[in-house]
Amino acid sequence: MISARTMTEHGDHAQHHCPYGHSHGSPQVHEDQHNLKEINKNYFDEHGHRYNDHPEAHELARRLGAAMIKAYPFEEDSTLVLDYACGTGLISKELAAHAKCIVGVDISQSMVDQYNQAVSNQGIPPEEMKAVCCDLTAAPNQLDGMKFDVIVCASSYHHFPSIEDVTKALVSYLKPGGSLLVADVMKPSSAESAEALFPAGAHNIVAHKGGFKEADIKAVFEDAGLINFSFVTACKAKNHGHLVELFLASGIKELNEEAY
Numbered sequence: 001m002i003s004a005r006t007m008t009e010h011g012d013h014a015q016h017h018c019p020y021g022h023s024h025g026s027p028q029v030h031e032d033q034h035n036l037k038e039i040n041k042n043y044f045d046e047h048g049h050r051y052n053d054h055p056e057a058h059e060l061a062r063r064l065g066a067a068m069i070k071a072y073p074f075e076e077d078s079t080l081v082l083d084y085a086c087g088t089g090l091i092s093k094e095l096a097a098h099a100k101c102i103v104g105v106d107i108s109q110s111m112v113d114q115y116n117q118a119v120s121n122q123g124i125p126p127e128e129m130k131a132v133c134c135d136l137t138a139a140p141n142q143l144d145g146m147k148f149d150v151i152v153c154a155s156s157y158h159h160f161p162s163i164e165d166v167t168k169a170l171v172s173y174l175k176p177g178g179s180l181l182v183a184d185v186m187k188p189s190s191a192e193s194a195e196a197l198f199p200a201g202a203h204n205i206v207a208h209k210g211g212f213k214e215a216d217i218k219a220v221f222e223d224a225g226l227i228n229f230s231f232v233t234a235c236k237a238k239n240h241g242h243l244v245e246l247f248l249a250s251g252i253k254e255l256n257e258e259a260y
Helices: 027-053 055-071 090-098 109-121 163-171 191-195 200-205 214-223
Strands: 080-084 101-106 129-133 148-154 174-185 226-239 242-253
Touching (some): 055 090, 055 148, 055 174, 055 226, 055 242, 080 090, 080 163, 090 101, 090 129, 090 148, 101 109, 109 129, 148 163, 163 174, 163 214, 214 242
Parallel strands (some): 080 101, 148 174
């Protein structure tokens, strides 16, 4: 995540074509993707206890949460939310008062444990807010068959080896008519700025190191069966002295689409 994860720990992110390309049939590609997932999992398991120590992570979560609330008509009595790559729950915390139930998902057990500990400390029952440790791209039909009104993913797409696979997996957990909201770093206009998004120390956990263009995200959303695509600037943030822009992309699962 930019901020919540990568920005606070290292710097910024994301490059428009994943270094592993799109040859999904290649065994080497699948091995590389698996390795990057494991590296991210191990990294955040090890460093997750420091995640909430960064004030800028909390501020960014507030800004992105506000953008999400503006983009989707949350109903506190009915909206079911999935927070994918939830980390310690900073985005979930911003959305909690606007939803009936939030389920966080992360591949890091350390992050999930902190999420659930914070929920417990606030006296929130798990049926209203909880996190589970799993990878929704690893197998279909997880989460006990739950479907969601809205799925959010903040500052994490730059970590995913295949944003195509992740997007399709997330869409499969949406109810027909449900929305996917993704926030991440916008690709800067200059190559030099894109190169500076992530310092070298972050490159081992970042699949996309130059940010995303609108066209990148739109193509992935449409390929996953989403309609009514929207791409707006969610907020700006400083990262190692550089001003970066974060976008909020959204799309809707068609009413007649049961799964993708």
